[in-house]
Amino acid sequence: MSPVTFNPLDYALNSRLRFSGGVRAEKAELFTEIFLFDSLGLPAGDPRRLDFGDEIVTTRPGEMNETNLLPSANIIYKLNWFQDVLTNLRLSYSHAIARPSLRELSETLLFDYELNDYVFGNSNLKQVRIKNYDIRWESYFPSTDNISFSLFYKDFKDHIEMFNTNIGFAWLNVDKSSVAGVEVEGSKKLTKNFSLRSNMSFVKSQTTFIKLKPEYVTEGLEWVPYGDSIPETRTMLGQAPYVINAILIYEADSSGWDAAVSYNVQGPKLVLTSTNNAPDIYELPRHMVDVKVSKKFGKHLSVSLKVRNALNSPIRRSYNYTEGWLLDFDRYRFGTGYSLGLSYKL
Numbered sequence: 001m002s003p004v005t006f007n008p009l010d011y012a013l014n015s016r017l018r019f020s021g022g023v024r025a026e027k028a029e030l031f032t033e034i035f036l037f038d039s040l041g042l043p044a045g046d047p048r049r050l051d052f053g054d055e056i057v058t059t060r061p062g063e064m065n066e067t068n069l070l071p072s073a074n075i076i077y078k079l080n081w082f083q084d085v086l087t088n089l090r091l092s093y094s095h096a097i098a099r100p101s102l103r104e105l106s107e108t109l110l111f112d113y114e115l116n117d118y119v120f121g122n123s124n125l126k127q128v129r130i131k132n133y134d135i136r137w138e139s140y141f142p143s144t145d146n147i148s149f150s151l152f153y154k155d156f157k158d159h160i161e162m163f164n165t166n167i168g169f170a171w172l173n174v175d176k177s178s179v180a181g182v183e184v185e186g187s188k189k190l191t192k193n194f195s196l197r198s199n200m201s202f203v204k205s206q207t208t209f210i211k212l213k214p215e216y217v218t219e220g221l222e223w224v225p226y227g228d229s230i231p232e233t234r235t236m237l238g239q240a241p242y243v244i245n246a247i248l249i250y251e252a253d254s255s256g257w258d259a260a261v262s263y264n265v266q267g268p269k270l271v272l273t274s275t276n277n278a279p280d281i282y283e284l285p286r287h288m289v290d291v292k293v294s295k296k297f298g299k300h301l302s303v304s305l306k307v308r309n310a311l312n313s314p315i316r317r318s319y320n321y322t323e324g325w326l327l328d329f330d331r332y333r334f335g336t337g338y339s340l341g342l343s344y345k346l
Contacts, residue, residue, distance in 0.1 A: 016080070021073035028068075028099055028127075032106045033061040062105030062123040070095040090136040098128035100160055104171045107221065115272075116330075118168030120214075124223070126173050129157040147186035154179040159207065161237040164274040164281075167214050172223060174209035177236045198246040205236035234280070237273060240266035256296035264288040271317060272329070279319040281329045286313045300345050308337035 008022040072094035079087040106121040131154070138148035156177035163172050181203035189195050211226040235241075247262040265287050272281035289311050294304035314333045318325040 016078040018076045019074070020076070021071070024070040024072070026068045026070065026097065028064060028066050030064040030099065030102065030105060031061065032063075032102045034108070060107055060123045062100075062102070062107065062121065062125075064099065064105065064125075064127065066097075066099075066127055068095075068097050068127075070097065084142050086140040088136075088138050090134070090138070092132070092134040092136070094132045096130040096132060098130065098160070100125040100127065100171065104160065109168065112169070115169055117164075119162075120165075120168055120170040120221075122171050122223075125160060125171060126158040128159050128173075131155040143189055145186070145188050148184070150183040150185075152179075152181055152183065156236075159236070161207070161209075161273060163212075164272055164278060165212075165214055169272070170214070172212060174207050175231070177205070177207040179203055179205045179236060179239060193250055193252050195249045195251075196246065197249070198244075200245075201243045203239060203241055203243075205239040205241075206233060207236045208233050234273075235270050237270050240269040242267040256302075257294075258296075259293045260291070262288075262290045270320075279321050281317050282320050282325075284316045284318060284325065286315060287311055288313060302343050302345075304341040304343070306337075306339045306341070308339075309334060310336055312336045 008020070010018070010020040012018045073092070075091040077089045079089055081087055100122075104121055104125055105123055107123045109118050109120045111117070112119045133153045133155075134150060135152075136148060136150040138146065140146045156179075158173040158175075159177040160171055161174055162169050181201055183199060183201045185199035187195060187197040208231050210229055210231055212223040213226040215222050215224050243264075243266050245262070245264050247260055250257070250259040252258070265285055268282045268284050270280055271283045274280055288309060291307040291310055292304065294302055296302045312333055312335060314331055316331045317329040319327045319329060321327070
């Protein structure tokens, strides 16, 4: 990707109203190819690029050459409803781009040991175009407490999702996706030594797509409509309907002790989709608790202990049947991780 340019603008219209924004320019050039085919100079569509002997298909090179202008604009209005409480209302609009990875662009069929199936790249993938809309109300109190409420909407064009097909898993662009939601975020000083921070998001997502199936042609692999080509709608891949984070912090400068306990949970999210009649696969909620404790000895030495996934919660991915989560696609645990650290500051 070539260097990025950005022309910012930040201007106070009056004592309460401020505008900031600009245009970001990006140029990306991606190329992926099988080294042997590239060294032999075999063009796309050459029949020698097809090899079915080991169920490995290598066809066209993956290429992308895109230049994008990404505008953004922010309006900030100081409400000042209460004395000594800074309150702002923010309106934001921006464009963003998400590009396929080199692996996703590479038309190679490789076995994935996590999915226990083959995964096929797609040289026809397009970059994802995203429009973001946000309204945010935020208040900052003299006690360092703060709270904010946000409404957001994201519009996706050509979102990249992984589908389960009759040749294995493959990445495909879907027609249209959207995400709308609300977020609540804040921090509170509970006592002299304890404080609490938390944020919660509640999201409604939607994806509209036409089921596709692979067909082999002279030039390689093409994706054609599956069945009657009627557009379908479901939740967006990878988007949980809710996300909750919280962290309880203990700080005692006089004794040198610090500690934190964090918690995270996400609602059931779609992780693997199907282009045939098999149910989609969702990752079910997983309660995560992490702990960190540290102790300072003098001005330079400190010791810390970290515990990750203290509950050893399992990762469970299940088929979404009409009657419920009747059958697991897989279920496993990473285990609880422990780390002991020693640091010395000069």
